[in-house]
Amino acid sequence: MSITAAMVKELRETSGAGMMDCKAALKETDGDMEAAIDWLRTKGLSKAAKKAGRVAAxxxxxxxxxxxxxxxxxxxxxxxxxxxxxxxxxxxxxxxxxxxxxxxxxxxxxxxxxxxxxxxxxxxxxxxxxxxxxxxxxxxxxxxxxxxxxxxxxxxxxxxxxxxxxxxxxxxxxxxxxxxxxxxxxxxxxxxxxxxxxxLNVEELDPAAVERERAVFVEQARESGKPDNIIEKMVEGRLRKFYEEVTLVKQSFVINPDLTVExxxxxxxxxxxxxxxxxxxxxxxLGEGIEKEETDFAAEVAAAAGN
Structure with a gap:
């Protein structure tokens, strides 16, 4: 699959990783944006927990x-x-x-x-x-x-x-x-x-999202070279932290960070x-997840001027 500049730009904005890293990630994953984000995270090049919905409406x-x-x-x-x-x-x-x-x-x-x-x-x-x-x-x-x-x-x-x-x-x-x-x-x-x-809580988390995180954590842990029993403990620890970050009841309450929401x-x-x-x-x-049509403002102005 051909990797376009627009794809690299989108991945950079989503992941915060460098341009060459984004290009490499897209090549490795045959242009699959979600897989590319996971590839970057596995390599420690992206901290994005999940792809942000593009607000376009x-x-x-x-x-x-x-x-x-x-x-x-x-x-x-x-x-x-x-x-x-x-x-x-x-x-x-x-x-x-x-x-x-x-x-x-x-x-x-x-x-x-x-x-x-x-x-x-x-x-x-x-x-x-x-x-x-x-x-x-x-x-x-x-x-x-x-x-x-x-x-x-x-x-x-x-x-x-x-x-x-x-x-x-x-x-x-x-x-x-x-x-x-x-x-x-x-x-x-x-x-x-x-x-x-x-x-709301761990029980209501999408199982597919949990498995996706687990897969990333496993790959990250394996790169440490540690034995399987240690890797398993590392992954479980990272999953617990993930739960604390993404489930409402386990999050630190913004009004009083000394307490969780529960x-x-x-x-x-x-x-x-x-x-x-x-x-x-x-x-x-508003507009989360709606794809925005990219427009070239300079080209629009030129077209309006009859160029």
């Missing part, structure tokens, strides 16, 4: 909360200019409020009735496209609900109240004071926005006088 992430339940939606637009449009913001806010009452997937939300209108959410979006003149997409939504307790929400760097680039929901089950629970939930949501954990929940339970269970979380970052 504008629009807004919006949250709507109502005590024991909350929803988060992502609605994409082509430009940030539209994301600052009051009409678009109202559209996204209304869609988030509809999501609170919807059961099912994003198609169910698209088919749901839009507030104060005889149209569906999908029809309202199409009308907004015609009015504003830019393509828009209802990309995804999620909802969390508890029978007892709270679902807290947080928007990082909010453009307007309840909307911005990153939206987080955190569900806490407890019979304790709702106001105190919500304050804790919001702090944990701020933590999630900052650290982007892969899962430790902070236990401390809060003592204060409230009631057990608290961290049930789950959802984190949406």
């Amino acid at each position: 504008d629009g807004l992430v919006s949250v709507a909360a109502a005590g024991k339940k909350a929803a988060v939606v992502e609605v994409n637009s082509e430009t940030d200019f539209v994301a600052r449009n009051e009409g678009f913001q109202k559209l996204v806010r209304d869609i988030a409020s509809v999501a609170l009452e919807v059961e099912g997937d994003v198609e169910a939300l698209a088919a749901a009735g839009y507030p104060g209108s005889s149209k569906s959410v999908d029809e309202e979006i199409k009308e907004a496209v015609a009015t504003i003149g830019e393509n828009m997409t209802l990309r995804r939504f999620a909802k969390l609900e508890v029978s007892e307790g709270v679902v807290s929400s947080y928007v990082h760097n909010a453009t307007v109240e309840g909307m911005g680039k990153i939206g987080v929901l955190v569900a806490l089950e407890s019979a304790g004071d709702a106001e105190k629970l919500n304050a804790l939930g919001r702090q944990i949501a701020m933590h999630v926005a900052a650290t982007n954990p892969m899962s 430790g902070a929940v236990e401390e809060a339970a003592k204060e409230i006088g009631s057990p608290i269970k961290l049930v789950g979380f959802t984190r949406f970052a």
Whole structure:
């Protein structure tokens, strides 16, 4: 497979490794980007824990909360200019409020009735496209609900109240004071926005992701030349550290790094006088994983000038 400059550039941005190392990694792995990242990590040339999603879409992430339940939606637009449009913001806010009452997937939300209108959410979006003149997409939504307790929400760097680039929901089950629970939930949501954990706990980690890390750790340990029984201990130790880095409950709490997140929940339970269970979380970052089309600005200007 031919290794292009664009592929080398992408791997450099993802891994932080040097250009020649990136080129060698891509050649060794026949252009497979994920395998190339693992190759670099095995050689100690990259510290990337996982490939970052490329943020390439504008629009807004919006949250709507109502005590024991909350929803988060992502609605994409082509430009940030539209994301600052009051009409678009109202559209996204209304869609988030509809999501609170919807059961099912994003198609169910698209088919749901839009507030104060005889149209569906999908029809309202199409009308907004015609009015504003830019393509828009209802990309995804999620909802969390508890029978007892709270679902807290947080928007990082909010453009307007309840909307911005990153939206987080955190569900806490407890019979304790709702106001105190919500304050804790919001702090944990701020933590999630900052650290982007892969899962709530070790049990919920994707087994494929764990095996991928294990394979990298095994190769790294083998390069040390140590015997198999020592290698096994080294790998298990590195996996434990990996779990601490990527699972929410094991991470150091950003609000108080002396505690893990689960430790902070236990401390809060003592204060409230009631057990608290961290049930789950959802984190949406605007445009994550959407491929961006690369454009040559100089070529565009030349074309516009008729050259």
